[in-house]
Amino acid sequence: MNLTQQLINGLVLGHAYALIAIGWTVLLGVARLVNFGHGQMYMLGAFMTWFSVSRLGLPYLAAIPVAMMAGVAVGYIMQRVMLRLTLAQDLVSIMIVTLGFGYVLHGAAGLIFGSTGQILETPLSTRDIYWGDLWFTWQDIAIVLVAMAFFAILKYVIDNTGIGRTARMVAEDPPLALLAGIDVKKVYFAVFAFEGAAVALAGALVAPRTPILTSMGFDEVIITFVVVVLGGIGSVTGSYVAGIALGLFTAFFGALVSPAYATAAAFGVLISVLVLRPGGLAAAPGGR
Amino acid sequence: MSAILETHDLVVAYGGNQALAVPHLAVARGELVGVVGANGAGKSTLVNSLLGWSRGRPRITGKVILEGQDISLLPSFARVRKGLLLIPEGKLIFGTMSVAENLASASIGAVPDGRKAYSVEEIYDLFPRLKERRGHLGSQLSGGERQMLGIARALRLGPSALLLDEPSIGLAPRLVATVLQTVRQLADDGLAVLLVEQNVSAAIEVVDRLVLLERGSVIAEGPAATMRDDPRIAEAYLGAHAA
Numbered sequence: 001m002n003l004t005q006q007l008i009n010g011l012v013l014g015h016a017y018a019l020i021a022i023g024w025t026v027l028l029g030v031a032r033l034v035n036f037g038h039g040q041m042y043m044l045g046a047f048m049t050w051f052s053v054s055r056l057g058l059p060y061l062a063a064i065p066v067a068m069m070a071g072v073a074v075g076y077i078m079q080r081v082m083l084r085l086t087l088a089q090d091l092v093s094i095m096i097v098t099l100g101f102g103y104v105l106h107g108a109a110g111l112i113f114g115s116t117g118q119i120l121e122t123p124l125s126t127r128d129i130y131w132g133d134l135w136f137t138w139q140d141i142a143i144v145l146v147a148m149a150f151f152a153i154l155k156y157v158i159d160n161t162g163i164g165r166t167a168r169m170v171a172e173d174p175p176l177a178l179l180a181g182i183d184v185k186k187v188y189f190a191v192f193a194f195e196g197a198a199v200a201l202a203g204a205l206v207a208p209r210t211p212i213l214t215s216m217g218f219d220e221v222i223i224t225f226v227v228v229v230l231g232g233i234g235s236v237t238g239s240y241v242a243g244i245a246l247g248l249f250t251a252f253f254g255a256l257v258s259p260a261y262a263t264a265a266a267f268g269v270l271i272s273v274l275v276l277r278p279g280g281l282a283a284a285p286g287g288r
Numbered sequence: 289m290s291a292i293l294e295t296h297d298l299v300v301a302y303g304g305n306q307a308l309a310v311p312h313l314a315v316a317r318g319e320l321v322g323v324v325g326a327n328g329a330g331k332s333t334l335v336n337s338l339l340g341w342s343r344g345r346p347r348i349t350g351k352v353i354l355e356g357q358d359i360s361l362l363p364s365f366a367r368v369r370k371g372l373l374l375i376p377e378g379k380l381i382f383g384t385m386s387v388a389e390n391l392a393s394a395s396i397g398a399v400p401d402g403r404k405a406y407s408v409e410e411i412y413d414l415f416p417r418l419k420e421r422r423g424h425l426g427s428q429l430s431g432g433e434r435q436m437l438g439i440a441r442a443l444r445l446g447p448s449a450l451l452l453d454e455p456s457i458g459l460a461p462r463l464v465a466t467v468l469q470t471v472r473q474l475a476d477d478g479l480a481v482l483l484v485e486q487n488v489s490a491a492i493e494v495v496d497r498l499v500l501l502e503r504g505s506v507i508a509e510g511p512a513a514t515m516r517d518d519p520r521i522a523e524a525y526l527g528a529h530a531a
Contacts, residue, residue, distance in 0.1 A: 165385070165393040172382050175343050179376065181368040181396045181445060 005134050006255045007248070012140040014247020015147035016209075018240045019202040020220050021227035022150065023195030029234020030171045031191045033086060034095055037078065037102030038224055039217030041196055044105055045071050045203025046212045047113045050120040060122040064204045068197040074105070075196025079189050086188050102217065109214040117211040125208040143205050150201070151240045158236060167191070171234065222263065226270050232280035242280070291353075292317050292480035293338070293372065293449040298350035300330075300337045300504075307346065308333045308504040315449060315482050320475035322495035322512070323484045324525060330504040331484040332377055335451040338482075339374045340364045355448055369396050371403050371448035377457060377484075380438035383427030387418055390426055390437055394444035405446030414470070415440055432463040439470065449480040456487045468494045488525035492516055 020042060027033050035041075048070045052063035078101055079086065085093045125139035158164035169177040170187045177184055210216075227246055231238030249269060250262045257265070273280065291314035300308040308330040315321045323331050337348045341364040352360045352367075359367050368374075381390050391408050399405045412419035415436045421429060429437065435455050442450060452471060456464040464487060472494040475481045485491035492498060498515040500508040508518055515521050 162393070162395075165389060168384065169382055169393060172384050173379060175341065176376075176379060176382065178341060178364040179339070179368060179374055180394055180441065181365050183363075183365050 002133060006251045008134060008136055008140075010248035010251030011244065012136065012143055012247070013251055014244030015144045016202070016206040016243075017223050017227050017247050018243025019143065019147040019150065020199060020206065021224040021231075021239050021243055022154065022202075022236070023198035024224045024228050025231065025234060025236060025239040026154075026167075026198075027191055027195045028228060029236075030167045031086065031188050032089060032171075033188075033191075034091065034098065035078070035192075035195065036095055036099040036221060037105060038098075038195070038199060039219070039221030040102040040105035040109070041071060041074055041199045041217075042203045042207075042220045043212075043214060043217040044074060044109060045200030046120065046207030046216070047109055047118070047203075047214070048200065049204040049207065050118050050212055051113065053120065053122070054118070060124070064201065067200040067204045071196030071198075071200030071203075072193040073196070075192040075194070076189060078196075079192035083185065083188070087185070102221075106214060106217070113214060115214060117213045120208045120212055122208050139205070139208055146201070146205055147240075147243075150198075151236060155236050219263070223266075226266055230270060230273055230280050235280070238280060290317070291315060292355055293482065294351075294353040295338060296351040296353070298334075298337060298352070299348070300333050301347045302344060306504060308337065310334060310350075310506055313499065313506070315480040317480055318475055318478050319497070320472060320481045320483060320495045322488075322491045322498045323482060323501060324486070324488045324491060324498060324521070325501035326524075327486075328503075329501040331486075331501055332453050333504070334501065335374060335453050335482060335484050336376070338451060339367050339372055341374060341376075368445065371399070371446060372451070373442035373445055373447040373449070374451040375435075375438040375442050375453065375455065377453040381426040381429070381434055381441065383425060385426055386423055387426065387429070387437060388422040390441055391418075391422075391444055394441040396445055399446030403446040403448050406440070406443040408444075411440045411443060414443075431458045432460070432467065435459065435463075435467055436470075439467075439474075443474075447479060449482070450474065451482045451484075453484045454486060455483070456485060456490060461490075464490050488521065489527075492521075492526070 024035060024038050027035055045067045048067035049063045052058040052066045053060055058066065082094060082097050085097065122139060124142050125137055127138045129136050129138065158167060166182055166187060169180060169182060170184055174184045223246070227239055227242045230246065231242035246266060250266060253262050253265050294314040295310060296312055298308065298310045299306065323334060325331050336342050337346065338352050340348060350360070351358055354370055354372050359370055359372065362370070385393065391411060417433060418436055418440060421433060426434070426437065455467050455471065459467065468490055471481060471483060483491060483495060492512050495512050497510065498512050499506055500520060508515065508520055
């Protein structure tokens with residue numbers, strides 16, 4: 001086993017995980033909501049990118065914003081449908097509705113894009129880099145760089161800008177945010193739209209590494225769940241660290257033990273961490 | 289004096305239970321009106337309902353008029369932008385933000401003529417203690433400092449009318465006087481202020497008029513000097529004994 005190759009695989013996978021999860025991190029952190037249709041939104045982002053490149057003839061770089069806009073639209077519609085549940089913070093109903101929404105997206109994608117798996121080849125995914133006996137693609141580098149830039153910008157915006165302060169006010173106390181003149185409903189819409197755009201971006205970048213299928217998304221929502229909880233709910237830095245940690249764990253576990261049990265092992269880690277640090281890796285030991 | 293804030297036939301109910309019924313209440317520019325009453329009299333319900341705001345889910349009917357404009361159908365955040373500011377009881381600032389961030393985040397941009405949005409420097413002049421503590425998190429402040437910051441946040445938003453819910457609660461007597469004198473000063477500067485207070489003896493020293501609530505209804509109302517001698521106030525809240 002080449003340890004350095006596994007390290008590279010783990011870092012690429014980790015940044016992909018972090019990128020897939022970031023929308024849910026913000027959704028949970030600001031609006032205290034979950035979205036079990038998140039994985040299917042990832043699938044939709046991947047298919048929209050493929051469709052834009054293969055059927056519309058758009059360059060890959062132009063296809064990414066198209067996929068993100070589709071993600072924004074889906075996020076907005078989703079929030080529109082369940083606004084009443086959102087305002088009531090009815091988490092059980094929201095879980096069921098978003099899960100159902102995921103299945104609707106799955107069915108709609110099958111209807112529109114067909115059930116055949118597709119390959120999305122991009123100018124980056126087809127260009128290999130060999131460095132000694134190490135191998136990776138430009139697509140891998142793009143995933144790492146975009147994820148790093150995305151997290152850095154998001155962290156800056158949340159900590160240092162008016163938009164970020166508004167998001168933090170709503171996250172801390174929505175009724176008190178109303179008293180500061182903040183339209184909390186609009187913030188909820190914005191957060192869902194952001195989640196849609198972010199997960200579509202992840203789909204556009206990560207999906208070219210594997211065949212694109214309408215059945216994908218279920219693994220991704222599980223990975224997202226692990227990353228978000230491990231990172232400490234709502235913590236942007238925590239999600240980034242947790243994503244990379246999970247990526248490295250998956251790569252090394254796959255190489256040393258078996259890829260078949262990597263997800264089960266990841267949940268073993270999640271359970272252990274939650275027992276020892278209930279707030280996730282970003283929280284102080286013993287709780288939030 | 290023309291009323292800045294006025295309400296007509298305000299009724300609040302939780303489920304099928306009526307919690308408040310106020311036929312009419314008005315606060316003029318530069319006037320400080322105190323609302324007093326026992327626990328459960330409906331004082332907080334009154335100020336919260338003027339803003340259509342509650343952590344519960346009451347049914348609110350009636351008219352709320354701010355500077356001649358009916359704002360009854362506006363959501364809470366829009367009423368705030370119109371200049372009706374509430375400093376609630378309990379949690380009134382953002383604990384995860386510093387004092388400076390709490391002040392920076394309290395801004396809705398330019399306010400219309402006739403309303404004054406205090407700058408951060410003006411806030412620090414009014415509350416020098418907040419300047420000293422500007423780097424501290426809201427959760428690290430004392431009760432008095434939180435109250436100052438709550439008022440400061442409202443002033444940053446350019447109020448035309450200010451609603452305060454029990455600002456003296458949990459404060460040392462010296463701080464109660466300081467906070468209430470600041471509220472008096474704000475009214476003298478031209479704000480319409482409705483002050484809900486359980487500390488009647490302190491409130492009556494600064495208010496222009498007093499409204500006595502009991503079981504959700506106004507049972508007495510008048511100038512502070514007159515109300516001081518009202519037996520319902522004197523006996524129940526000022527410690528006087530009937531002859």
